[in-house]
Amino acid sequence: MTKSTKKTKSTKTKKASRGTTSKVRRKKVFKSYTKAIKYLFERTDYEKQRRLRYNVSTFDLTRMEKLLAGVDNPHLKTDVVHIAGTKGKGSTATMLAKMLEANEYKVGLYTSPHVTTLHERIVVNSKMIADKEIIGLLNRLHATIEKLADEDDAPTFFEIMTTMAFMYFADKEADIAIVETGLGGRLDSTNVVQPLLVGITNISIDHQNLLGNSLPEIAAEKAGIIKEGVPVVTVPQHADAMRVIKKRALECGSPLLVTGTDVDFSSRFESSREHGPHTRICLTTPNSRFEHLRVPLPGQHQAVNCGLALAMLDALKSKIEIDDSKAVKGLAEVSMAGRMEIICDDPRIIVDTAHNAASIRALIHAIGQHVPYDSMIIIFACNQDKDVRGMLNQLQFGADKVIFTRSNSPKAVFPQDLADMYTEICGKMCQTAMTLREAVRIAKSAVSREDLICITGSFYLVGQAKDQLQIRTLAS
Known part of the structure; x- marks a missing residue:
């Protein structure tokens, strides 16, 4: 099978419409990275605000949709895997991205927040976005940002970053993008996508002032990324969270798989002279058999995340061609800043x-x-x-x-x-x-x-x- 025939039908269709906005000649508002980044950081940043209102106009996705429409809806030009959850989103997304990259796909990765540099958030095939590319994207976005600001509906920092990520993935002609939600899910700026697959990592108490004071309330926000008919893969959850996820999946007619229940999954901790202390996992489905794989990141929680990434990889086999041996090699290369x-x-x-x-x-x-x-x-x-x-x-x-x-x-x-x-x-x-x-x-x-x-x-x-x-x- 050639590389071109490995793509999904939707990917082929989207490729034909790519690049239309990128070729339009626009006035260069920003000529230096310093000025471009200063402009970006001057936008409202809810990651840094002490108080904000989540369930009202502050987080209405209409503004995000307007921003994307102003640059020809780049989020519709790349196939997307969407991941939400309280902890483990970034690790799961990174492991899945590396396995797809090892299968010779061009893979976009959008995560947040960053550890040391903003560029960590937007990556294609393990390479972070460059200064000059940020300048170019902001120059193309500037007119739409200012138009919305004139209408008293100025886009936020995260909305702009998310739009830039979609633009960048379209420009680079990424075959698939792994997109992590920023906050919650239902009203998150990333929730404008129509994904191939949804993943939900472990859900626990966090951001109570925004997402709710109880686990079911928080789970409802996270499960808000589930779309009609789109398969969902998740990990074992607290019963209160699992009930919410199952209810949402049923309402959307979305097939739901749970690692350890619907997907055969196990893990064990061991130590060896070559690798020192580490965790190994096994995951088996009708289409995949991963045995005794070493989890590249330390901790039992990362074994759960790795199992989710593998189960999501398996679920993607109905959409694209996956070579398990290549995926295993890609998984072994995973490392992440700020994780132990x-x-x-x-x-x-x-x-x-x-x-x-x-x-x-x-x-x-x-x-x-x-x-x-x-x-x-x-x-x-x-x-x-x-x-x-x-x-x-x-x-x-x-x-x-x-x-x-x-x-x-x-x-x-x-x-x-x-x-x-x-x-x-x-x-x-x-x-x-x-x-x-x-x-x-x-x-x-x-x-x-x-x-x-x-x-x-x-x-x-x-x-x-x-x-x-x-x-x-x-x-x-």
Whole structure:
């Protein structure tokens, strides 16, 4: 079978209409990356706002649809796999993208937020978007952005980023794009797509002030990406969340598969001389047989995400041709910044973007499995819109010492407020530092060579840690 015949029928049709807007000559508003990025960051950014209203006009998808229409609806020109969930979206999306890329497809990947650079969010075949490409996309988008602003309906930062991603994938003639939701799902800017397949990762409590105070409410927002007749693959969920997902899938007439229930899935933890501590998984369907695959990312939670990525790959076999051996090679190449990443060896410092209670619990368990240490100091910061008490409650089960600090996010909780809540929850002593640098200095003064410093709680904090500590380590 030739490469051209491997594409879906919808992909072939879309390719014929690509590139029409990209060839239109437009006035260059931005000639430098600095000016372009300044313009972008001046747009309303709900990722940084302390308070916002989610279920009203703030998140109406009509504005997103207008923005896309202004550049010839690029989201309709690439086949899409859409992924929602509370934790594991980025890991699942990345693993699936690498397996498809290894099958010689041109694969777009859109994830958020980023760890150190905005460019991480928009990727084609593992290569991040370049400065000049961002400039070009913003020049093409500028007129539509300003037109909507004149109508008192200015697009947000995330809406613009999402539109740029769709434009970029169309420009690059991507065969398929793996798109992660930003917030929730039902009203998320990415939910304008008509996907080939939907994936839903683990759902837990997060963003209660926006998505709801109960698991069923949050699950309803996540399940909002399920479209009529589009297959859905998910992982084992809390019963309250699973009921919502099943109800939505039934209403949409969407086939639903659950790993471990409808898809034969198992995992085991082991250690070897070659790979050290790691998890292996098996997944079997009528069309696929993956046996004893090593999960490329550490932690049992990543085994669940890897199983979901494999089950989604299997589901795509009805649409496109997949070679399992190539997929396995692609999976082995996966690595991700900010996921149990060691950024310094002396002292040992590990960073992880865990930003809800379930993720903190999974992180502590994974560190216990994969990283030997005598004692662990956790440097922690988080944002106000998180399940703060839930996260603090989990910290006590893994930290020998906690230092609370704050990231550079406008929504960051003050360190003393975190300390007061932590002491109230568990009665343990802790320390505070107003900056990450100060927190690291305190931690370094208290550790020996066999100890571990873990920096976690938010993408913002991990990004700062990589910027501050990796550079200094390399310089020394």
